Amino acid sequence: MPAIVIVGAQWGDEGKGKVTDYLAREADTVVRYQGGNNAGHTIVVGGSTYRFHLIPSGMLHRDKTCVLGNGVVIDPEELLAELDALAAQKVDTSRLIVSSQAHYILPTHQVLDRQAEARKGAAKIGTTGRGIGPAYQDKVNRCGIRLSDPAHPERLRQKLAAHLEEHRADLAGCDWTLDRLLAHLTAAHGRLRPYIGDASMVVNDVLDRGGRVLFEGAQGTLLDIDHGTYPFVTSSSPTAGGACLGAGIGPTRIDRVVGVAKAYATRVGSGPFPTELATDPVGAKLRERGKEFGTTTGRPRRCGWLDLVALRYAVRVNGITQLAITKLDVLDEFESLQVATAYKVNGTLTREFPTAIEDLEVAEPVYETLPGWRASCSAAKTWSDLPAEATAYVARLEDYLRVPVALLSIGAERSATFSRLALWEPL
Ligand code: GDP
Numbered sequence: 001m002p003a004i005v006i007v008g009a010q011w012g013d014e015g016k017g018k019v020t021d022y023l024a025r026e027a028d029t030v031v032r033y034q035g036g037n038n039a040g041h042t043i044v045v046g047g048s049t050y051r052f053h054l055i056p057s058g059m060l061h062r063d064k065t066c067v068l069g070n071g072v073v074i075d076p077e078e079l080l081a082e083l084d085a086l087a088a089q090k091v092d093t094s095r096l097i098v099s100s101q102a103h104y105i106l107p108t109h110q111v112l113d114r115q116a117e118a119r120k121g122a123a124k125i126g127t128t129g130r131g132i133g134p135a136y137q138d139k140v141n142r143c144g145i146r147l148s149d150p151a152h153p154e155r156l157r158q159k160l161a162a163h164l165e166e167h168r169a170d171l172a173g174c175d176w177t178l179d180r181l182l183a184h185l186t187a188a189h190g191r192l193r194p195y196i197g198d199a200s201m202v203v204n205d206v207l208d209r210g211g212r213v214l215f216e217g218a219q220g221t222l223l224d225i226d227h228g229t230y231p232f233v234t235s236s237s238p239t240a241g242g243a244c245l246g247a248g249i250g251p252t253r254i255d256r257v258v259g260v261a262k263a264y265a266t267r268v269g270s271g272p273f274p275t276e277l278a279t280d281p282v283g284a285k286l287r288e289r290g291k292e293f294g295t296t297t298g299r300p301r302r303c304g305w306l307d308l309v310a311l312r313y314a315v316r317v318n319g320i321t322q323l324a325i326t327k328l329d330v331l332d333e334f335e336s337l338q339v340a341t342a343y344k345v346n347g348t349l350t351r352e353f354p355t356a357i358e359d360l361e362v363a364e365p366v367y368e369t370l371p372g373w374r375a376s377c378s379a380a381k382t383w384s385d386l387p388a389e390a391t392a393y394v395a396r397l398e399d400y401l402r403v404p405v406a407l408l409s410i411g412a413e414r415s416a417t418f419s420r421l422a423l424w425e426p427l
């Protein structure tokens with residue numbers, strides 16, 4: 001099974017980093033295909049915590065090539081800071097390849113991100129403020145700066161001048177002059193140059209030779225620009241199709257799509273979240289037990305019960321073939337658990353996730369109650385050690401979604417993972 005795509009099946013922070021690190025042991029190459037340093041992927045090994053924002057979560061394995069595809073947007077200073085932080089943790093990052101077709105996030109994009117949010121007032125998206133949206137906006141508007149551009153200094157100067165001109169009104173009060181922007185980008189680019197290459201060629205070569213490639217999505221299905229809860233979404237395509245566009249591979253290359261979901265639900269930023277427990281103490285208990293504070297911004301995450309309606313939608317739009325369920329241990333101390341199996345939308349019962357935000361905003365979850373286990377999942381060494389109610393909870397998910405759970409995570413540590421199916425092998 002040469003190519004597996006890992007996607008977030010909810011609103012991000014599902015544990016994609018941990019799952020990528022786990023599956024990367026048997027991969028040759030790990031590729032990030034979209035997003036930027038709005039992502040925060042955490043891996044815990046032997047008590048040491050590693051935080052990845054841009055660099056693929058396969059980097060802890062010494063022999064893996066890690067690729068940032070053309071679909072990623074790159075803040076050069078942040079990428080350099082991440083390389084330095086990993087070097088300080090004694091992680092060898094020399095096997096990184098960054099697509100020359102990826103776009104740079106400029107400091108001005110961050111200014112524009114903050115301004116757009118301020119303008120929206122109460123209707124703000126709650127972005128990470130990293131300049132992600134404005135960088136993708138320039139890309140689609142055909143006035144972005146690619147990593148190949150600094151190789152042509154005179155053209156780069158013209159492109160940066162055009163960028164400043166394009167956003168002249170919004171950038172009027174800011175002190176990013178053309179010369180300053182040029183110096184900033186040129187300096188950072190100089191250090192990144194050794195990593196820049198033809199990422200699509202590298203990835204396709206590995207696949208042509210029968211190697212194994214893992215595609216690591218950032219964010220999640222419900223934050224996807226097309227399939228998410230628009231407009232409260234990010235500006236890229238985290239869903240599985242994004243792997244083709246963002247890495248330069250054809251859809252025929254993909255063998256498997258693994259959806260990562262928490263055993264409950266969280267969301268950061270604004271936007272509808274039908275099973276949210278905003279005022280219910282259960283929400284606060286999930287936040288506390290799950291340590292639900294953002295890796296990137298430190299913001300408290302909104303918490304709620306597992307939403308099977310939304311997950312079934314994620315299975316559909318990604319073509320998810322297997323699931324990885326994380327943070328089952330966070331549910332250890334509940335008498336009973338609820339899972340949403342339908343919504344009531346304006347009086348009508350439905351199992352379909354509404355595509356119009358107006359319907360989603362008024363969707364009332366219809367819950368099924370399942371028994372809790374009030375025992376420690378994390379003490380389990382094998383699948384059969386798990387409390388019977390915990391395995392029944394997972395079985396209910398599989399039954400509703402008609403997708404097998406291949407991986408189960410019961411703690412932040414790399415070792416706190418059960419594999420139920422050998423994902424790199426034909427099943
Ligand atoms: P990602 O963005 O999808 O990679 O997820 P994040 O790293 O932002 O958030 C997941 C958080 O949960 C991290 O702090 C992980 O270390 C932690 N985590 C992952 N899996 C588990 C698990 O099974 N149990 C617990 N308790 N924590 C987990």
Ligand code: IMO
Pocket residue numbers: 008011012013014038039040041125126127128129130131132133217218219220223232233234235268269270
């Ligand atoms: P990982 O990869 C959770 C959210 C932001 C905001 C919206 C748009 O760690 O799962 P943006 O800065 O992208 O324009 O913000 O998307 N968001 C995330 N939420 N996990 C993430 O990444 C996220 N990346 C962006 O909170 O609501």
Ligand code: MG
Pocket residue numbers: 012013014039040041042295
């Ligand atoms: Mg995260």
